[in-house]
Amino acid sequence: MRLGGTGGVRRRNASAWLVPNDGSRVNEELRASMRRFDDDDEVDLAIVGCGAGGATLLQRLARAGWKVVAFDAGPFWDPDRDWVSDEAGSHHLYWTEPRVLAGSDPVPLGSNNSGRGVGGSMVHFAGYTPRFHPSDFSTHTDDGVGADWPISYADLKLYYEQIEQELPVAGEHWPWGDPHGYPHSPHPIGGNGMVFQRGCLELGIEVKVGPVAITNGRFGNRSHCIYRGFCLQGCKVGAKASPLITHVPDALDHGAEIRADSMVTAVVVDDDRGLATGVRYLQGGVERYQRARMVAVAGYSIETPRLLLNSATQRWPDGLGNDFDQVGRYVMVQGAPQSAGRFAEEIRSYKAPPPEVSTEAFYETDPTQDYKRGFSLQGVSPLPITYAEHVTAQGHWGSSLREYMRDYVHWAVIGALCEFLPLPDNRVTLAEETDRHGLPVAKFSYSQCDNDRALVVAADEKLEAILRAAGASEVMTINRYAHLVGGCRMSSDASSGVVDADHRSWAIRNLVIGGGSVLPTQGSANPALTIMALAARAADRLVAGSRSGLRAPAVR
Numbered sequence: 051m052r053l054g055g056t057g058g059v060r061r062r063n064a065s066a067w068l069v070p071n072d073g074s075r076v077n078e079e080l081r082a083s084m085r086r087f088d089d090d091d092e093v094d095l096a097i098v099g100c101g102a103g104g105a106t107l108l109q110r111l112a113r114a115g116w117k118v119v120a121f122d123a124g125p126f127w128d129p130d131r132d133w134v135s136d137e138a139g140s141h142h143l144y145w146t147e148p149r150v151l152a153g154s155d156p157v158p159l160g161s162n163n164s165g166r167g168v169g170g171s172m173v174h175f176a177g178y179t180p181r182f183h184p185s186d187f188s189t190h191t192d193d194g195v196g197a198d199w200p201i202s203y204a205d206l207k208l209y210y211e212q213i214e215q216e217l218p219v220a221g222e223h224w225p226w227g228d229p230h231g232y233p234h235s236p237h238p239i240g241g242n243g244m245v246f247q248r249g250c251l252e253l254g255i256e257v258k259v260g261p262v263a264i265t266n267g268r269f270g271n272r273s274h275c276i277y278r279g280f281c282l283q284g285c286k287v288g289a290k291a292s293p294l295i296t297h298v299p300d301a302l303d304h305g306a307e308i309r310a311d312s313m314v315t316a317v318v319v320d321d322d323r324g325l326a327t328g329v330r331y332l333q334g335g336v337e338r339y340q341r342a343r344m345v346a347v348a349g350y351s352i353e354t355p356r357l358l359l360n361s362a363t364q365r366w367p368d369g370l371g372n373d374f375d376q377v378g379r380y381v382m383v384q385g386a387p388q389s390a391g392r393f394a395e396e397i398r399s400y401k402a403p404p405p406e407v408s409t410e411a412f413y414e415t416d417p418t419q420d421y422k423r424g425f426s427l428q429g430v431s432p433l434p435i436t437y438a439e440h441v442t443a444q445g446h447w448g449s450s451l452r453e454y455m456r457d458y459v460h461w462a463v464i465g466a467l468c469e470f471l472p473l474p475d476n477r478v479t480l481a482e483e484t485d486r487h488g489l490p491v492a493k494f495s496y497s498q499c500d501n502d503r504a505l506v507v508a509a510d511e512k513l514e515a516i517l518r519a520a521g522a523s524e525v526m527t528i529n530r531y532a533h534l535v536g537g538c539r540m541s542s543d544a545s546s547g548v549v550d551a552d553h554r555s556w557a558i559r560n561l562v563i564g565g566g567s568v569l570p571t572q573g574s575a576n577p578a579l580t581i582m583a584l585a586a587r588a589a590d591r592l593v594a595g596s597r598s599g600l601r602a603p604a605v606r
């Protein structure tokens with residue numbers, strides 16, 4: 051292990067050692083003794099959203115001695131009390147508030163792409179944690195599509211390594227992008243992963259086990275994986291990473307506060323000074339106001355722009371940070387087709403974590419193809435309800451659906467993540483409709499471009515070829531979406547984005563944007579690791595900035 055081995059991780063983030071080792075999963079004492087700020091206290095930083103980006107920022111800045119409080123609209127989860135190893139019983143993990151969908155290829159929102167509560171979407175994320183490739187940061191220069199980031203892969207590399215240790219990530223040595231190893235060795239794989247490996251081997255496609263944010267063996271007091279397949283239902287075991295167990299315990303131990311069940315309704319700004327002064331939020335039906343020297347918004351790609359637009363003032367009538375009409379634009383999803391293949395032998399894909407095996411052999415632009423950029427391929431292993439959705443999407447219903455469901459144990463499912471391009475009209479605006487708090491809901495408009503469609507066709511072909519090569523007698527492919535990023539992208543100048551390379555709003559310098567909204571492009575990698583690495587880097591930049599006199603606390 052680099053960066054100081056296990057001792058080095060613990061000195062940076064002791065969360066895994068703050069989880070109880072008596073079989074329970076919540077450190078009740080830590081939560082009960084959590085520091086609590088008054089609304090009248092001027093905290094150093096108020097963070098909206100305690101997910102991948104927000105919780106990482108919280109932990110890092112609490113460690114740096116900042117007075118920090120994170121607000122989350124959802125609950126402070128207790129895995130034993132609140133989560134069940136059951137697909138149908140896990141819908142309360144998702145953000146299901148109303149939203150309006152538009153565009154020629156509307157993206158359904160809900161279970162597939164948003165979370166709520168402390169830990170955010172990673173509570174029910176699958177667990178794949180690949181890095182972005184160096185090429186992802188300069189697609190406009192290199193490929194003539196997408197956008198260039200104001201930072202490079204080299205700026206994030208140290209933070210990738212740190213977060214991979216803190217989650218921790220298990221996998222084989224990774225040959226793609228910037229080749230690297232992982233702190234934990236690869237997990238054993240189940241029937242679904244073996245099918246994927248076999249098909250790739252037949253076709254000469256290089257494939258690797260991992261990278262997954264699941265402890266392989268004990269990590270601190272966290273238990274190892276028991277391979278029971280409920281990663282997308284919250285992992286009651288605590289083997290799969292989410293900020294709830296990887297960053298929140300250490301943040302609390304260093305004096306951070308988390309205010310759960312608190313929906314932030316506006317970032318409050320002083321128009322005269324052009325600075326944020328705090329946040330307005332609803333808790334138990336009561337409107338309150340928290341004073342803060344800086345505000346960070348990390349509410350994911352739909353809620354972050356919505357909040358900035360809903361926070362309009364006389365000076366900023368079109369929303370905060372929106373002087374160049376950039377807030378809410380360039381929201382991206384990945385095209386995520388999935389193919390199911392039937393095998394004579396029993397696959398029993400539920401007997402393993404859904405994330406197991408993947409390949410990035412088709413990630414980069416291939417000059418022999420008529421599309422730019424590429425896709426990654428990963429094992430999927432849906433549980434029965436999700437598999438039933440796959441079957442019904444093919445038009446099967448009634449007795450035919452029942453027949454397919456009886457046959458569930460014979461099916462293997464693999465999927466692709468296609469790099470859809472950032473387009474200005476794929477955007478979040480405010481709808482006429484309001485939510486139960488009377489706030490305008492987000493309207494999310496999405497349409498694909500020709501390059502997106504070409505990538506899906508290529509990925510579909512590859513998925514089906516792999517299953518056939520592995521011996522599938524029947525193949526069913528469905529097209530769908532996964533993940534959400536963008537909406538408040540970082541840029542090298544004020545007119546083409548919302549925040550600078552340090553995540554600070556071009557317009558309001560003590561307003562910070564964290565979470566997946568800041569990504570200018572998305573590669574075909576799952577985004578959570580990059581979101582956490584960006585947040586860890588942003589925290590370092592904020593601490594450095596405070597030393598040079600930004601409106602932020604002096605380092606104590």
Ligand SMILES: Cc1cc2nc3c(=O)[nH]c(=O)nc-3n(C[C@H](O)[C@H](O)[C@H](O)COP(=O)(O)OP(=O)(O)OC[C@H]3O[C@@H](n4cnc5c(N)ncnc54)[C@H](O)[C@@H]3O)c2cc1C
Nearest residue numbers: 099101102103123170171176177178314349565566576578
């Ligand atoms: C089913 C599923 C599977 C996934 N699988 C993977 C995977 O395998 N690998 C991967 O890398 N990624 C995966 N993802 C995506 C990944 O989880 C997200 O990209 C990541 O968590 C986003 O981080 P974030 O900080 O932007 O937002 P989140 O982690 O979603 O955190 C946002 C938080 O903000 C809160 N919030 C929003 N608005 C407000 C408000 N106004 N006031 C108070 N709180 C607010 C929400 O309650 C939420 O907790 C998956 C996602 C889903 C849904």
Ligand code: SF4
Nearest residue numbers: 275276279280281285
């Ligand atoms: S398979 Fe492992 S990581 Fe997934 S829910 Fe079960 S114990 Fe957790």
